[in-house]
Amino acid sequence: MPARKDGHLPEHPECPHCGSEDTELVSAFGTVVANAQYRCEACSTPFEFMKWLDEDGKET
Numbered sequence: 686m687p688a689r690k691d692g693h694l695p696e697h698p699e700c701p702h703c704g705s706e707d708t709e710l711v712s713a714f715g716t717v718v719a720n721a722q723y724r725c726e727a728c729s730t731p732f733e734f735m736k737w738l739d740e741d742g743k744e745t
């Protein structure tokens with residue numbers, strides 16, 4: 686299915702803790718609705734990903 690700009694969620698965002706892309710989506714909504722919760726398989730650390738950031742990290 687085509688990716689939409691709104692609600693865009695990468696399947697494997699880079700882990701902010703160890704830099705691994707061995708990550709998985711846990712919940713499409715984190716502590717705030719603009720975030721999604723992921724967990725890193727490499728370091729077993731949960732983290733949140735901001736939906737409005739692109740892959741290059743710039744706000745859109």
Ligand SMILES: [Zn+2]
Nearest residue numbers: 700703725728
């Ligand atoms: Zn990690």
